[in-house]
Amino acid sequence: MSHMPANRPPKIQLTDVHKAFGPKVVLDGIDLTVGRGESVVVIGGSGTGKSVMLKCVLGLLTPERGSILVDGKEVVGMRSRERTQVMQKFGMLFQGGALFDSLKVWENVAFGLIQGRKMPREQAHEIAVDKLSQVGLAPSAGDLWPSELSGGMQKRVSLARAIATNPEIIFFDEPTTGLDPIMADVINDLIVKCVKELGATALSITHDMASARKIADRIAMLYKGKLIWIGPADEIDRSGNPFVDQFIHGRAEGPIKMELRA
Amino acid sequence: MIDLLRAVGRLFIVFLSHVGRLSVFAATALSHAVRPPFYPRLILRATIEIGYYSLPVVGLTAIFSGMVLALQSYTGFARFSAEGAVATVVVLSMTRELGPVLAGLMVAGRIGASMAAEIGTMRVTEQIDALQTLSTDPFKYLIAPRLLAGLLMLPLLVLVADVIGVFGGYLVAVYKLGFNPATYISRTWEYLEALDVISGLTKAAVFGFLISLMGCYHGYHSKGGAQGVGAATTNSVVSAAILILIFNYVITALYFGK
Ligand SMILES: Nc1ncnc2c1ncn2[C@@H]1O[C@H](COP(=O)(O)OP(=O)(O)OP(=O)(O)O)[C@@H](O)[C@H]1O
Ligand SMILES: [Mg+2]
Numbered sequence: 001m002s003h004m005p006a007n008r009p010p011k012i013q014l015t016d017v018h019k020a021f022g023p024k025v026v027l028d029g030i031d032l033t034v035g036r037g038e039s040v041v042v043i044g045g046s047g048t049g050k051s052v053m054l055k056c057v058l059g060l061l062t063p064e065r066g067s068i069l070v071d072g073k074e075v076v077g078m079r080s081r082e083r084t085q086v087m088q089k090f091g092m093l094f095q096g097g098a099l100f101d102s103l104k105v106w107e108n109v110a111f112g113l114i115q116g117r118k119m120p121r122e123q124a125h126e127i128a129v130d131k132l133s134q135v136g137l138a139p140s141a142g143d144l145w146p147s148e149l150s151g152g153m154q155k156r157v158s159l160a161r162a163i164a165t166n167p168e169i170i171f172f173d174e175p176t177t178g179l180d181p182i183m184a185d186v187i188n189d190l191i192v193k194c195v196k197e198l199g200a201t202a203l204s205i206t207h208d209m210a211s212a213r214k215i216a217d218r219i220a221m222l223y224k225g226k227l228i229w230i231g232p233a234d235e236i237d238r239s240g241n242p243f244v245d246q247f248i249h250g251r252a253e254g255p256i257k258m259e260l261r262a
Numbered sequence: 263m264i265d266l267l268r269a270v271g272r273l274f275i276v277f278l279s280h281v282g283r284l285s286v287f288a289a290t291a292l293s294h295a296v297r298p299p300f301y302p303r304l305i306l307r308a309t310i311e312i313g314y315y316s317l318p319v320v321g322l323t324a325i326f327s328g329m330v331l332a333l334q335s336y337t338g339f340a341r342f343s344a345e346g347a348v349a350t351v352v353v354l355s356m357t358r359e360l361g362p363v364l365a366g367l368m369v370a371g372r373i374g375a376s377m378a379a380e381i382g383t384m385r386v387t388e389q390i391d392a393l394q395t396l397s398t399d400p401f402k403y404l405i406a407p408r409l410l411a412g413l414l415m416l417p418l419l420v421l422v423a424d425v426i427g428v429f430g431g432y433l434v435a436v437y438k439l440g441f442n443p444a445t446y447i448s449r450t451w452e453y454l455e456a457l458d459v460i461s462g463l464t465k466a467a468v469f470g471f472l473i474s475l476m477g478c479y480h481g482y483h484s485k486g487g488a489q490g491v492g493a494a495t496t497n498s499v500v501s502a503a504i505l506i507l508i509f510n511y512v513i514t515a516l517y518f519g520k
Contacts, residue, residue: 080399083394084398092392092395112397
């Protein structure tokens with residue numbers, strides 16, 4: 001860190017991002033800036049495109065329009081070799097876990113270290129065991145296969161894999177879904193620790209408002225393809241936005257109509 | 263009439279777009295196969311899976327093909343007193359045609375299907391996405407090792423199938439039809455040329471590549487859940503089998519066309 005430009009660009013910047021699947025418009029002009037070391041949480045109804053938004057940033061989906069900058073560098077349409085480099089900065093917890101079922105649990109956690117960073121297996125194993133203990137799993141769990149774990153345990157292994165390389169940017173797609181309330185709070189603390197102590201930048205998705213309040217610096221709400229409200233986490237109760245109010249209080253009545261027959 | 267032309271035209275365009283996508287896929291995979299990083303562990307695993315575990319099924323296919331060849335050509339040739347040609351017919355059919363084609367079809371059923379199912383499951387459970395976020399190129403990690411293993415292992419399998427097939431013919435000729443063992447063996451070698459074996463091994467290499475390519479391609483592009491993976495599995499086997507038969511003709515024409 002000898003040379004620091006005066007105006008450091010934000011870590012992630014989305015400008016006017018559009019994404020549709022056939023006729024179905026999912027993202028309809030997303031603007032979002034995530035600063036260095038900041039933790040932003042995106043909330044929004046099921047199926048509104050939160051996961052799609054993360055996948056656009058990761059290059060797993062290509063938006064039709066708009067720009068996505070990571071450290072000031074355009075990543076939309078980036079070539080695969082360059083993309084592999086940029087991916088070194090990221091850790092991602094997939095909503096469904098996405099563990100490699102042909103590898104043992106510890107090999108899953110160590111995957112980014114062994115394949116991405118070319119670390120020797122013994123050393124990577126030690127780190128994997130340490131990360132597993134941080135998500136509340138015993139070292140013996142490392143020698144199991146992913147299919148031998150419960151759903152919540154798989155989620156935690158996936159979380160351990162996402163943070164194993166101490167990435168600069170971490171995406172958490174519903175980190176606490178499927179966990180008991182106590183374990184959920186342990187995970188919240190872990191996420192806060194990654195951001196506060198390790199200086200990571202975090203972009204998370206959650207339906208769990210307690211978790212959102214705990215881990216977010218800022219909260220953004222996605223509705224009908226747009227971010228309709230972005231603000232500091234402690235102002236969410238005073239947003240003055242009826243959509244946000246309805247969502248955080250979980251009321252069936254309000255401006256958001258669930259499209260039950262869509 | 264116009265409608266018919268339009269339908270044919272549309273089918274043709276769909277076909278061309280498939281060929282185009284497949285060619286791009288194959289070229290991408292090949293370019294990744296020759297550039298580092300390489301994954302020797304994975305190449306080894308795919309090699310064992312394709313080469314070693316296919317031995318029993320390929321061996322069984324080969325021995326019975328050789329046996330039936332000897333029996334059929336004997337009864338056929340007896341009609342014009344050409345029984346002496348049995349050994350030559352067996353060895354030429356095995357090395358040029360039956361070895362590569364039957365081994366190819368059997369391996370397509372075994373390996374093509376399992377590759378499509380494995381990669382397809384990884385696709386629909388987002389494991390391929392996860393690979394990418396862990397700075398690992400799925401073409402290098404999943405596809406290149408399988409293509410290499412297919413390309414290298416099928417010729418070896420076919421070589422083994424050739425030997426076993428000829429041996430099957432020998433068994434039937436000597437123990438059932440009463441041929442003299444030494445004469446049969448010398449007849450086997452007499453008209454066999456290097457080109458017969460080489461053309462068969464060329465076919466095998468091409469078939470091996472095609473089998474892996476179809477398995478990976480259909481798996482990689484599978485959509486939906488279990489149903490999508492099932493469709494990918496079927497498509498990979500059917501398309502590999504058809505391609506094997508087409509390329510079998512093309513390669514034969516290239517080698518022996520004149
Ligand atoms: N690969 C795809 N092909 C077609 N449509 C897709 C695809 N991925 C997502 N979609 C559609 O995009 C919409 C948004 O999906 P997304 O997974 O982002 O929802 P989400 O906001 O993460 O919801 P949840 O909170 O339930 O996870 C959905 O309606 C879904 O049908
Ligand atoms: Mg989602």
